Amino acid sequence: MKSLVKEFTKGIIRENPTFVLVLGLCPTLAVSVSVANGIGMGVAATFVLLGSSMIVSLVKNFIPDKIRIPCFIVVIATFVTITELCLKAYSPVLDRALGIYVPLIVVNCIVLGRAEAFACKNNLASSFFDGLGMGVGFTLALVIISAIREFLGTGQVLGHTLIKRFEPPFVFGMPSGALLVIGLLLGLFNLIKDRKR
Amino acid sequence: MKDKLIVSGSPHIYTRESVSRIMWTVVVSLIPAGIAGVIIFGWDALWITLAAVGAAVSTELIFELAAGKKITVLDGSAVITGILLAFNLPAGVPLWLPVIGAVVSMVVGKLLFGGLGQNIFNPALVGRVFLMASWPKYMTTFTRPFCDTVASATPLAALKEGKVLEHIPYWDLFIGNHGGCIGEVCILALLIGAAILFIKGYISWQIPVTYIVTTGLFMYVFGGNGFFKGDWLFHILSGGLILGAFFMATDYVATPLTAKGQIIFGVGCGVLTAVIRIWGGYPEGVSYAILMMNAATPFIDRYTKNRIYGS
Amino acid sequence: MNLHEFLSIFISAVFIYNVILSRFLGLCPFVAISKETKPAFAMSAAVTFVITASSAVTWVIYRFLLLPFNLAYLRTLSFVLVIAALVQLIEMIIRKVSPALYRAFGIYLTLITTNCAVLGAAVLNIDMFFVKGKPVVGSFYYSLFQGVCMGLGYTLAMLIMSGIRERLEFCKVPRALHNFPIAFIIASVLSLSFMGFNGFKF
Numbered sequence: 001m002k003s004l005v006k007e008f009t010k011g012i013i014r015e016n017p018t019f020v021l022v023l024g025l026c027p028t029l030a031v032s033v034s035v036a037n038g039i040g041m042g043v044a045a046t047f048v049l050l051g052s053s054m055i056v057s058l059v060k061n062f063i064p065d066k067i068r069i070p071c072f073i074v075v076i077a078t079f080v081t082i083t084e085l086c087l088k089a090y091s092p093v094l095d096r097a098l099g100i101y102v103p104l105i106v107v108n109c110i111v112l113g114r115a116e117a118f119a120c121k122n123n124l125a126s127s128f129f130d131g132l133g134m135g136v137g138f139t140l141a142l143v144i145i146s147a148i149r150e151f152l153g154t155g156q157v158l159g160h161t162l163i164k165r166f167e168p169p170f171v172f173g174m175p176s177g178a179l180l181v182i183g184l185l186l187g188l189f190n191l192i193k194d195r196k197r
Numbered sequence: 198m199k200d201k202l203i204v205s206g207s208p209h210i211y212t213r214e215s216v217s218r219i220m221w222t223v224v225v226s227l228i229p230a231g232i233a234g235v236i237i238f239g240w241d242a243l244w245i246t247l248a249a250v251g252a253a254v255s256t257e258l259i260f261e262l263a264a265g266k267k268i269t270v271l272d273g274s275a276v277i278t279g280i281l282l283a284f285n286l287p288a289g290v291p292l293w294l295p296v297i298g299a300v301v302s303m304v305v306g307k308l309l310f311g312g313l314g315q316n317i318f319n320p321a322l323v324g325r326v327f328l329m330a331s332w333p334k335y336m337t338t339f340t341r342p343f344c345d346t347v348a349s350a351t352p353l354a355a356l357k358e359g360k361v362l363e364h365i366p367y368w369d370l371f372i373g374n375h376g377g378c379i380g381e382v383c384i385l386a387l388l389i390g391a392a393i394l395f396i397k398g399y400i401s402w403q404i405p406v407t408y409i410v411t412t413g414l415f416m417y418v419f420g421g422n423g424f425f426k427g428d429w430l431f432h433i434l435s436g437g438l439i440l441g442a443f444f445m446a447t448d449y450v451a452t453p454l455t456a457k458g459q460i461i462f463g464v465g466c467g468v469l470t471a472v473i474r475i476w477g478g479y480p481e482g483v484s485y486a487i488l489m490m491n492a493a494t495p496f497i498d499r500y501t502k503n504r505i506y507g508s
Numbered sequence: 509m510n511l512h513e514f515l516s517i518f519i520s521a522v523f524i525y526n527v528i529l530s531r532f533l534g535l536c537p538f539v540a541i542s543k544e545t546k547p548a549f550a551m552s553a554a555v556t557f558v559i560t561a562s563s564a565v566t567w568v569i570y571r572f573l574l575l576p577f578n579l580a581y582l583r584t585l586s587f588v589l590v591i592a593a594l595v596q597l598i599e600m601i602i603r604k605v606s607p608a609l610y611r612a613f614g615i616y617l618t619l620i621t622t623n624c625a626v627l628g629a630a631v632l633n634i635d636m637f638f639v640k641g642k643p644v645v646g647s648f649y650y651s652l653f654q655g656v657c658m659g660l661g662y663t664l665a666m667l668i669m670s671g672i673r674e675r676l677e678f679c680k681v682p683r684a685l686h687n688f689p690i691a692f693i694i695a696s697v698l699s700l701s702f703m704g705f706n707g708f709k710f
Contacts, residue, residue: 022539175530
């Protein structure tokens with residue numbers, strides 16, 4: 001039981017997919033314009049991660065090694081397609097906001113990476129918690145980055161104005177601002193890691 | 198033996214002139230343009246410049262103290278960055294704008310790369326494009342010269358919107374009697390400063406001359422209604438071209454090492470500036486052109502390196 | 509089909525909406541492989557090649573297989589499989605035709621399967637050049653050209669980045685910023701500089 005909890009928590013800090021493993025940056029930078037989008041993408045990706053990790057770990061013994069990557073992709077793509085359709089049906093606004101980055105979850109390094117590095121070598125329970133932890137870690141990272149970008153770029157967070165008469169620097173809503181924020185955050189993370197040693 | 202091998206970026210050979218002497222001379226060469234800016238746009242120009250310089254120097258000081266590095270604020274390079282940033286701003290901006298811009302210039306443009314001699318991009322321009330992307334309204338609201346409450350468009354902005362101003366006399370363009378950024382409008386003052394740097398041998402002709410000539414040529418060929426009808430003199434005297442060509446495109450660190458490389462750099466800047474002025478959405482392209490060429494500099498250096506004897 | 513459209517696709521895909529610096533596609537290899545010029549160029553060349561090929565094939569599949577049979581929702585799944593198969597095929601062909609080239613591309617070819625840029629380009633083509641389930645005039649050529657241009661934009665960003673990072677080896681970048689952080693900060697400034705091309709109108 002303890003090991004299962006460990007599998008879950010490692011995805012949140014110690015092996016956080018965004019800040020430590022530096023994976024899955026494409027959607028992170030693209031959708032982190034607002035916290036709402038960040039949460040949306042995080043939940044969608046977690047769903048795909050959970051589903052595909054579980055299925056992969058269940059069928060791992062039946063997949064010939066040579067074609068395992070394409071098989072993983074089929075599994076992942078199925079879950080992504082389900083996600084796509086659900087979003088289009090129940091939350092078209094979010095679907096439009098996330099745009100092409102929803103189908104791109106299929107090639108998200110985090111999802112494929114966990115399938116390849118973990119799910120195909122571990123049992124169902126571990127894979128479930130690993131996927132959950134990674135998904136939560138990813139969502140957490142998305143929320144942090146989006147909060148910074150939304151606040152600096154529009155003066156609001158989740159649509160609520162925090163400081164009156166604040167003239168927001170628009171650059172943070174743009175790609176350049178996203179790259180700057182992630183660069184500085186990664187640097188900060190490294191600094192903290194170095195100090196801890 | 199390994200620690201006797203010092204590998205560093207350029208320049209490797211230092212003249213007897215120390216770095217600070219060169220930097221402070223550049224500061225002096227910028228004073229005429231600063232005085233002109235104050236005359237034309239009022240005391241606001243001075244406050245903005247002082248705010249930018251103060252913020253730049255403080256940022257460098259704090260950063261170096263916090264990182265435990267040698268304090269280099271007295272070498273004048275932070276002062277130059279502050280002045281150049283201020284010169285790229287309209288006179289009507291609120292004082293927090295140059296402060297933020299200067300912090301960004303110093304941190305993102307210079308300190309995060311390792312300090313003096315390590316920057317890839319011209320720090321003042323990094324700050325300027327950051328400000329432009331962040332607060333476009335403030336960065337594009339200009340006041341009429343000698344009358345700080347009336348808004349007026351810069352000649353290039355008017356051109357971009359298709360409203361050709363009643364033809365501004367070249368003399369007015371030359372002495373800066375029109376809307377624009379604090380340090381870019383008075384060509385006369387800028388040329389005086391550039392002359393000082395040339396006489397002292399601190400800048401060479403390759404970059405400024407090729408930059409200006411290329412821009413003029415391109416605008417002559419493509420910049421008018423039909424080919425070969427462009428008003429090249431107007432374009433050379435407008436916008437930030439003279440300021441950029443003599444004081445920012447000549448940054449020692451962010452530009453190619455060899456003369457051949459510098460010519461390529463100047464031509465590249467010229468073409469990019471002209472292309473943005475003619476077909477881009479912005480009326481002025483100098484900042485972007487120089488930054489893009491800064492990015493290309495490592496490549497230019499690679500292919501124009503002097504052949505080592507015997508290789 | 510007119511020249512204007514092609515010109516605007518070119519400027520748009522290479523400079524304004526640069527696939528890496530603006531759309532954030534292909535970031536993983538961008539920060540991982542852009543440390544030296546040779547591998548950066550090899551990766552970019554391979555990516556351009558695959559994007560072009562896949563733009564063509566995915567367009568055909570969408571137009572003649574998915575749309576007529578109302579299977580548009582299978583787009584993601586089919587595109588990804590097509591790309592994976594294409595990469596395998598290209599790998600086999602290159603290995604046969606030019607072992608030297610195969611050695612040069614090395615592992616990059618396999619990595620491209622998961623490169624967001626390739627799938628992203630295919631999806632973008634569909635989104636941009638199909639309206640309400642019908643291809644616009646010249647759709648195929650626009651898609652193909654956009655694929656090429658996205659590859660070119662990718663190459664441009666990678667080459668600039670590798671040039672800068674090679675030079676950065678000589679600079680005293682603070683230790684916390686080594687590798688990824690400084691790469692992103694450089695990309696941020698590059699992205700700002702490319703904004704000079706915003707609003708381009710021929």
